[in-house]
Amino acid sequence: MLTLKKPDLLRQQAYLNGQWCDADSAQTIAVHNPATGELLGTVPCMGAAETRRAIEGAQTAWGAWRAMTAKERAAILRRWFELMTEHAQDLALIMTAEQGKPLAESKGEIAYGAAFLEWFAEEGKRAYGDVIPSFARDRRVVVTREPIGVCAAITPWNFPSSMITRKAGAALAAGCPLVVKPAEQTPFSALALAVLAEQAGVPAGVFSVLTGDAPAIGGEMTSSPIVRKLSFTGSTEVGRLLMRQCAPSIKKLSLELGGNAPFIVFDDADLDAAVEGAIASKYRNAGQTCVCTNRFYVQDSVYDAFSRKLVEAVGKLRVGNGLEDGVTQGPLIDEAAVAKVQEHIADAVAQGGRVLIGGEPHALGHTFFQPTVVADALPTMKFAREETFGPLAPLFRFSDDADVVRMANDTEYGLAAYFYSRDLGRVWRVAEALEYGMVGINTGLISNEAVPFGGVKQSGLGREGSHYGLDDYLVVKYLCMGGL
């Protein structure tokens, strides 16, 4: 069982309109530790009725929340940030227990997630409008930016804390209340955020966390006329479904969806730096991030050297329970995730792919999997088109720049891309030709609260973080004052 300095951070009730409560049906969902299979606890299995109450509570709370000054809202968000920072160790322990990532990565996510509260506390004070030179002598034109209203959010298991604060920070700073449904695999991180939100002074109804039946809760969020905006982070498949469900009520949408990131190593790359970036962008969270590299393209003349260096670095990764010191790769989230990785490896080998390291479930059992590198990858292999979402690095060869850019862009996704080159002209040409929302150049780590995070094509809509992220929770109002 978890030993926390602040034991009441681990809640087995949902947080609705300032109250901790069970499901109307008293039904619960069990939550297990993916590293050990042990039962961590249960959370309420809520549905449409509880969701409706949370949305109505948010509508009730909205008036007073939007009437606060941006500075007053900022003070509460800042306090929430401070409490997250103060309790980072406990929050990280909860996250590693329910999601599996190494404790160091969990601590990193808590700091990253808290930073969105800190960032948007300040950004909310800069929701500037405009005064536009009038089109008539007797009129004056003013533009204001106002909170869109009650917002709903549905978030994934792979970053169970920061994917919530990335939305909550922007929504609350803009003056909007937010109702959140976290992933069923990782509810405790979300509920711990609610404990600290309550302590920070977030008023009842401004931030609620529902756990339970995803289609029922999502169905209410997407159909309620009170909900003006939905922010979703998760798979492209579910994103499409939610987009369809929101269409009848014309909700504003933020969609942070799937990816299939290319990682291009040109012949003029610093290979040691490229390997460091490859490890960071491929094996973080055991390959379970939306911006993880899914395809490595290595130029012919450096293919063997890069492959050798990468295999050497992958061999140093240590697989184990994320609570153990020195572990750098935890388990995958569930058996389905393991099966997907095995399917992609088997498909590649059947087409001539060569496993250079790994390739099998780890001897630790459960959902641990060996960090894997496969050489001689081909465009006909499944990982060329499907997001693996696991610790598998396929190595494709390429000859010239135009060819590799074409291959890199040959996907319905467009979230993140990476490449290594030290030729300035090549850097600009390739950066401008890649059809992605985010491009890492000579780096494998691009995420931060101050940058516009998001994709193009079927990786989503909108941006999170940065000053762009606030726009998604505001609407523009044009005031025309006549008779002057």
Ligand SMILES: NC(=O)c1ccc[n+]([C@@H]2O[C@H](COP(=O)([O-])OP(=O)(O)OC[C@H]3O[C@@H](n4cnc5c(N)ncnc54)[C@H](O)[C@@H]3O)[C@@H](O)[C@H]2O)c1
């Ligand atoms: N672009 C990003 O920022 C980002 C971040 C994290 C994860 N992802 C993507 O998410 C996927 C993996 O995460 P996942 O397995 O949690 O995704 P998922 O789409 O299966 O689940 C995400 C959330 O949607 C909920 N959900 C599922 N079906 C639903 C329904 N019918 N109605 C309402 N809610 C529903 C789940 O309960 C969960 O809370 C990957 O494709 C990954 O690339 C993207």
Ligand SMILES: O=C[C@H](O)CS(=O)(=O)O
């Ligand atoms: O899985 C996608 C998240 O957005 C991860 S991160 O923002 O790159 O940390």
